[in-house]
Amino acid sequence: MGRFWSLLFLSVPVLGTLCYLAGMLTRSGPLALWFPENVNSMANEVDQLHDLILALIGIVFVATGLVLFWFTWKYDASVNDQPVRFVHGSHKLEFWWTAIPAVILIGLAIYQLKVWSDVKIRRPMLAGLDGQMDTADDQPMPPQFEVVARQFEWRFRYAGEDQLLDTVDDILGDVNELHVPVGEIQVGSLKAADVLHSFFIPALRLKSDIVPGSQQIVWFRADKPGSYEIVCAELCGWGHYKMKGRLVVETKDEYQLYLQSLRAKQYQRDFSQPSVAQVYERDSGETGGSGPLGTNLSLAGGAQ
Ligand SMILES: [Cu+2]
Structure with a gap:
């Protein structure tokens, strides 16, 4: 049974990679699973940022999936008769697995500043009274x-x-x-x-x-x-x-x-055609003051 679980864990990075490949192979056409083509030339950097973050996430996702698989496979209870040995963590390891993601995240935060400001903050400008761009009165x-x-x-x-x-x-x-x-x-x-x-x-x-x-x-x-x-x-x-x-x-x-x-x-309205109110008046034989509401009221009154 232990082998089943390790293979199940292995299926996660494998399926994830297959989904990614399926998306990349069908970038266009009726079966497109990926983003549609970008037609906004002011947002090209958005795709670059997306691809960079996806690559980083993808590497970590596949690597952790494989490590999880390998440990559940290698240390499966059914093939290990050694008693379990508990360890109380490793400061060295903990330092690195905190420091590396922190550096990556701070790097991303700085790298995306320009994209964010182009897309969300630096609104397009028009020349002001002096008729020139990039001057104080834009x-x-x-x-x-x-x-x-x-x-x-x-x-x-x-x-x-x-x-x-x-x-x-x-x-x-x-x-x-x-x-x-x-x-x-x-x-x-x-x-x-x-x-x-x-x-x-x-x-x-x-x-x-x-x-x-x-x-x-x-x-x-x-x-x-x-x-x-x-x-x-x-x-x-x-x-x-x-x-x-x-x-x-x-x-x-x-x-x-x-x-x-x-x-x-x-x-513009085509005045050769009757208005909605005129059509109502013509068809109901009533004029002014008794719209659909008036009709309903008289019906309700009659039912009492
Ligand atoms: Cu809504």
């Missing part, structure tokens, strides 16, 4: 779109012609569908209407928690036209699984056409 780039997460959907709003949000020419977007122009830096403002959500676009390596009552700013530059998945990465309620959206990366012309179509939907 302004942070204002958001071109706003995301409002709510149970259980994504709502989008675009800055209108004045390029500013929260002004009268804002354009209301489609639910669960965000459009951006290809190859341009985009800044987004994230808000939550109810609970914690997390805005995650795997193909952009972009992920940000959204905390109700506060605003998060994200930025990216999508360099490949296409349609990419938007998901919520924070369990936000029973319908969390439904919080799926699409990011459509398209040419600047297509993007402008899309905004125009949204604007048309928002401001």
